[in-house]
Amino acid sequence: MFDLKLHYGNSYLENSMFFCIFINNEWHTSIKGKKFPTINPATGVKICDVEEADKADVDEAVRAARAAGQRGSEWRQMDASSRGRLLHRLADLLERERAVLATLESMDTGKPFLHAFFVDLDGSIKTLRYYAGWTDKIHGKTMPVDENFVCFTKHEPVGVCGAIIPWNFPLLMFMWKIAPALACGNTVVIKPAEQTPLTALHTGALIKEAGFPPGVVNIVPGFGPTAGAAIGSHMNIDKVAFTGSTEVGQLIKAAAAKSNLKRVTLELGGKNPCIVFADSDLQSAVEETQKGAFFNQGQACTAASRVYVEEAVYDEFLRLSVERAKNIAIGDPLEPRTSHGPQINQHQFDKILELVASGKKEGATLECGGCAVEDRGLFIHPTIFSDVKDHMRIAKEEIFGPVQCIMKFKTQEEVIDRANGTQYGLTAAVFTRDIHRAMSVSAALEAGTVWVNCYNALHAQAPFGGYKMSGNGRELGEYALAEYTEVKAITLKLSERLTL
């Protein structure tokens, strides 16, 4: 556990520097004078107040980002390889501040400290280093066109990129957005979620320390309907990247169209199916699917909330899953033995329990959990339902809580249809030892990521994103670069044709 007071002295929490709006490498108070509190969901206690950005602050940030990205600006004149050096430096600074950031993240989100330290911080640092390596490798092409022309493309930055990120992996999502954006030479206006602004703001200080020119990254903490909407419909933002619910994703896309046709990428919800065949390593399948369902208290777009188990192994799978779920260590997120913390806030807490109630009402069998932890605020017991039918709300709606639905299936064709029977399509998993089955089922599933004999295996090098209403576009890997560049084709006319 990391004691902020010991590290920074008593002044840390009183020092308002990292609780302000970050524009042009400076800390600003909100133009309207508004603040909002951020709460520790494990205790219900306010951590601090944060300056609240609204439309006027977003306008300031966009002005700064636009100026920082102008032709002739320091950022635009910089060698591509130098952009990479800055991203590396930022990764080094994250490493230096790893314990502080993990503590802040744990306090702000309720996720266990060890998860924040080993998963969120690890992913954040690796994502930065991965994209640092791309900056001077963003290639256009030359192409053999007809007649006497020379034609080549340049992959230019899109411009000012708005980013709106969620509260479930605040720092990691921050890096998933800024790393490719900056690698491609864009400037950024990023709004962290109102529930979890702290690690984003701390990173602002590191961005300045790393040496990014002023205005390249601007951070505007605030609420969706105000600051978020201002970004979505801004006439001077060239692209918006949003991670959050499908419902809000649709609003953003519509706002983008209505305003200036800004480019849109969306990472939205999921109702991700796992398919466990009788020939799988059952113990491993139980572990992986459960990690998939309960990791981060079920608050993951990749949450494995539907598990289809082949009839022959259904009972055993259920038994092993329930046994395992009962042994999950619930406790204080800052405690090293804890692997299950609270839900993020009352709203989410209520929504989850409402869906649990619907499960009971609609006739699913509650195997374990299904209720709040006594005397413990926003904590909910890991919950397993069996005998779930595809029409039930718990089988169709994204729960975003620690609830796993286990269903039975007979044949491969049937389960593929049932797995695909959703408007979502973010991730899926197949558990089998048979090579043919692994290949054919993964080919058939309508999901942006299909895991075979694993779950939540995410890597900065591999693309991630949704089919259907789970999103538009891809993040990570080389693929993200396409979302953050604008292709310009330059065609020169010559007096004669060139020999090819």
Added chain:
Amino acid sequence: NIFINNEWHDSVSGKVFSTYNPATGEKICDVQEADKADVDKAVQAARSAFSLDSVWRKMDASERGKLLFKLADLVERDRAYLATLESLDTGKPFLSSFFVDLQGTIKTFRYFAGWADKIHGSTIPTDGEYFTLTRHEPIGVCGQIVPWNFPLVMTAWKLGPALSCGNTVVLKPAEQTPLTCLYIGALIREAGFPPGVVNILPGYGPTAGAAIASHMGIDKVAFTGSTEVGKLIQEAAGKSNLKRVTLELGGKSPNIIFADADFELAVEQAHQGVFFNNGQCCTAGSRIFVEEPIYDEFVRRSVERARRRTVGNPFDPTAEQGPQVSVEQQRRVLELIQSGITEGAKLECGGKAPLSKGFFVEPTVFSDVQDHMRIAKEEIFGPVQQIMKFKTIEEVIERANNTEYGLAAAVFTTDLNKAMTVSAALQAGTVWINCYNALSCQCPFGGFKMSGNGRELGEIGLKEYTEVKTITMKMSGKKS
């Protein structure tokens, strides 16, 4: 010493050789001399480090990248020391070593560090009930032979892509300049590369170099040096085990100056293009074709510039030019200068060895050079500039291409049309427009014709260090 398995070894034979400071002719030190037996040891170490269950093979690709970044950081840390060592061993001006060679080395390691976890294969929609994907695997044990003109940079150009792609290496620095390369051995160990991944064998071409080229246990050889030796290497590769070969060889690069060029720029760039690094560059722009209307003035200004070129001690910050690397090289350059005089070119300035100590040659300019003369055809590798006259575009393109070489070329013009058409017509791996020697690790570099095979640097440089494996799986039933 010889560097094998992250340890320092004496030569198996007990032989040592000396390395000299070409500015003074004095010995710097003795170095253990590797021969075939040492190469065998190194290959064994490299092979072992490459085995399927080795630390190096099991390492995440991103970890390989981290090691290369660490190496770059260490080179940066020791930049002043390495630049000093490089200048002592090669005779190149210290400021060049520090600002050009060391910068190029650091940037190259960092560039290839970034590629390590981005080496992509493909999935391919093949016909029939199959699923196909490709893997871009490391080739295996790579032999690398680097020259004496840019010892450290050439080491980075070789190690960067080889290690990024997951290979292991047996590297032989030139016998004239082993010191900075051996120092890199220490940094490789410090950075944390597993033992056997990089092995460094100082020694001679006919012994250690030949042993590498014809070794049955080496999967690929990369050579930078003369065309003459490049041919021997390729032949040996064919005769032994068909090891893959990449070659970066000599050049007689044409620099074409049109009358509409930015005159001042062209004079200066043409000057630096041939005199940089004491003329010891494979890319030396040693045939300068100047359009008739500006020819006389161009010669006059080039001579004036050459006369102003300061020659002296590499550690004198005002010295633009140091000595040639060895007495053999100095003699060869002087011999070619003599042939220019004999064959009737006009010696405008220079032509002699100015100092009694060290292997210096004066900046030398010839005008009225005819294409048949030796100085117009043979690679001089010294501070000797040839200036020829031309009338038309078609003529100059033909004359520029009339060589077995094809490494680099340049065009100076303000006319867009001329720039695009001439650059398209020149048979050279790199064509510079209104610049010279603008090299960057992001861009591929290599020769047409007898200037080499394959490309180094850029994304395309990775290709030479991977072996493509196609994996095709039968699918049961029709795939979606």
